[in-house]
Amino acid sequence: MNNDTVKVSEKDKTLTPSKLFYNWFAANVGIMGFVFGAMIVAYHLSFGQALFAALVGSLSFLVPGWVAMIGQREGVTTFKLSRAAFGTYGNKIPNAIAWFNMVGWLAVNVITGTMLLMSLYGVLNVPQNGVTRAVALIIFGGLVLLSGLLKEATLGKIQTWLSYVFGALTVVILIFFLTKANWHAALSLPGGRWVSGVLPAISIVAAGSGISWSMAAADWGAYVKPGTSAKATFWSTTLGGAVPLFILMAGGILLSTIEPSLATTGDPFGVMYRALPSGLGVIYFLVAAGGLIPQCIVSLRSARINLATMGIKVSQPVSLTIHGLIVILVPVYVLFIAGNFLASFEIFLSFLGICLASWVAIFLCDSAMFRKAGYDVTLMTTDSKVRYNWGGIGAWGIATVTGFLFTNNAVWNGPFAHGIFRNNSLGVFVAAGVAIICMLVVKALSRSSAVAGVRS
Template sequence: MDNDFIKVSENNKTLSPMKLFYNWFAANIGIMGFVYGAIIVTYHLSFFQSITAALIGALTFAIPGWVAMIGKREGVTTFKMSRAAFGTYGNKIPNFMAWLNMVGWLAVNIITGTLLFSSMLKTIHISQNMFTKAVCLLVFAGLVILTGFFKEDTLARIQTWLSWICGILTVMMLVIFLAKANWDAAFAMKSGSWLTGWLPAVAFIVAGSSISWAMSAADWGAYVRSQSRPSSTFWGTTLGAATPLFFLMAGGVMLSTISPSLATASNPYQVMYGAVPGWFGFAYF
C-alpha cells in the first residue's frame, strides 16, 4: 500500500493550529462537563481538592496532544498509524476496541443531546412524552449524521463559530453560578483522602475524556498544515480540549452547592435549568 493512499494529501491539510484549538474546544464544551464537576464532589473532597482534580484531569489532554503531534508529523490518521505498532492483521483488535469506544461515545452524545433538546422544549411548555422525545432523537441524530458529509475545512469553520457562541454562553452561565453558589458550603467541604478520593476522581475524568479521545487525536492532527510547528499542534490540541473542560467542571463543582442532586439526577439538565433564569436556560440549552 503506497503512501499516497495511506497519508493525507497536502491539499487536504487545511487545519492551522488555531483551527485545531477551536475543533477541540467545540468538542469539549459539552454540557456534560458540569455533571462531571458535580460527580467529582461525590468523592467526598474539599473545594480545593475538587478544583485541583478538575485541573489535573483536564490537563491530561496532553496525551491526545502528543498523539495529534505524531499524526501531524506522519500525516496519517490514528487507525492507519497504529499499524506500525500492531501490524496489518494485529491492528484489527485495537481498532475494533477503538470503534466500540467511538460508537459508545457517539451514543452517549446523541442521548445527551436528546435529553437537552427535550428539556429545552419543556421550557416553552411543550410536554415531554415518548413522541416528543422520539422527535428530538430523530432531529439530533439526523444532524449528527449530516455532519459526516462535511469536509474537515467546513467542520473547522463550524466549530470555530460554535466555540465562540458556546464559549460566551458558558462564561455567562459560570458568572450566574459564581453569584448563586453557596460559598460557605463550598469552603466548608471537608478534605477527603488524596489516595482513595482525589486520585479516583482524577482517574474518572481521565477515563471519560482524554484517554477516550487519544485513539482519535491523530485524525485531526493529520490534517494540520505541514509548515506548522509540531509543538503548536500539541498545544492547540491540549489547551483546546482542557480549557473548556476545566471551567465546565469547576462550574459543576459550584453548581453542586446550589443543586446537590445534580450528580445523581436521571435528567441533570432539568436540575441545571432550575438553577438559572428561565430565559437564559432556554438560550443556553
C-alpha cells in the same frame, strides 16, 4: 504500495496551530463538562480537592497532544499508525474499540439531547412521564437521523456558529454561578480521601476526555501544515481540549453548591435547568441540544468508516439502520430501564477507559521504544507482511484483563476490586500501568533476541 496511500498528501495539510486549537476547543465546549464537574463532587471531596481533580483530569489532554505530534511528524492518521504496534490484522482490536467509543458517545449525546428537551417541558407545562420522555427521544433521535442528509460542510458551518453562541452563553452562565455560588459551603466542605477519592475522580474524567480523544488526535495532527513546530501542535491540542473542559468542570463544581442534589441525581440536566433563570435556561438548553446534533452525525459517519477499516463494508442505508437502532435502544435502556444517567455514564466510561488506557499506553510506548527513527511505511500498508504484532497484542490483552480484575460496578465485579479499588475507576490507571510494564518486557525481550542473533 505507494507511500501516499498511507501518508496524508502535502496539499491536504492545511491546519494551522490556531485552527487546531479551535477544533479541539469547539469539540470540548459542551454541556457534558458540567456533568463531569458533578461527577467529581460525587466523590465527596473538598472544594480544593475537586478543583485539583478537575485540573489534573483535564490535563489528560497531554496524551492527545503527544499522539498529535506523532501524527504530524509521520503525516499518518491514528489507526494507520496503530498498525505498526498491533499488525494489520491485530490492529482490528483498537479499530473495534474506536467503533465502540464512537457509537457509545453517539448514544450518550442522544441521551443528553433527549434529557435537555425533557428539561424544557416545564416551560411548556408538559408533564414528565414515560410517554413524553419517549416523544423527546423520538424528536431528538429523529433530528439526528434526518440531519444525516446534510453535507459535512454544512454541518461544519452549523457547528461553528453553535460553538460561538454556546461559548458566549456558557461564559454568562459561569458568571451567574460565580455570583450565586454558596462560597461558605464550598470552602467548608470536608476533605475526602486522596487515593480512594481524588484519584478515581481524576481517572473517570481522564477516561471520558483525554484518553477517549487520543484515538482521534493523530487524525488532526497529520493534517497540520508543513513547517509547523511540534511544540505548537502539542500545545494547541493539549490546551484546546483542556482549557474549556477545566472551566466547565469548575462551573459544575460551583453549581453543586447551589444545587447540592446535582452530585446524586439521575437527571443532572434537570437540576441544572432549575438552577438557571428560566429565560436563560431555555435559550441555553436549546442551543446545547442543537449543538449536539452535528457531533452526533460526525460520530455516525465516523463509525461507518471505522467499520470499513475493520473489513466490514456496509452500504449507507444498512449503516444508518444498524447505528440508528443503537441510537434508539441504548437511550431506551438508560432512560426507561436503568433510570439513572450518571450511573450508566460512569459504567460506560469505566469500561471504555480501561480498554483505551491500555491501547494508548501501548501505542505511545511502541512509538517511543521502536519508532525513534520514524515509522516504517511498509508496516502500515494493508498488504504488510506483519499481520500480527504479538508484543503489542499480548500487552493489550494482559493490561486490559488486569484492569477489569481491579474494577467493579453495577454489571461487573472484579475479584481484586477490594479496598482502594472498590466502587471506583482506578482500574483505568491499573490498565495503563500494566500496559507500560508489558511493553518494557517486550522491549527487553526484543533486545535479548537481537543480541542472541548477533552472537549466533
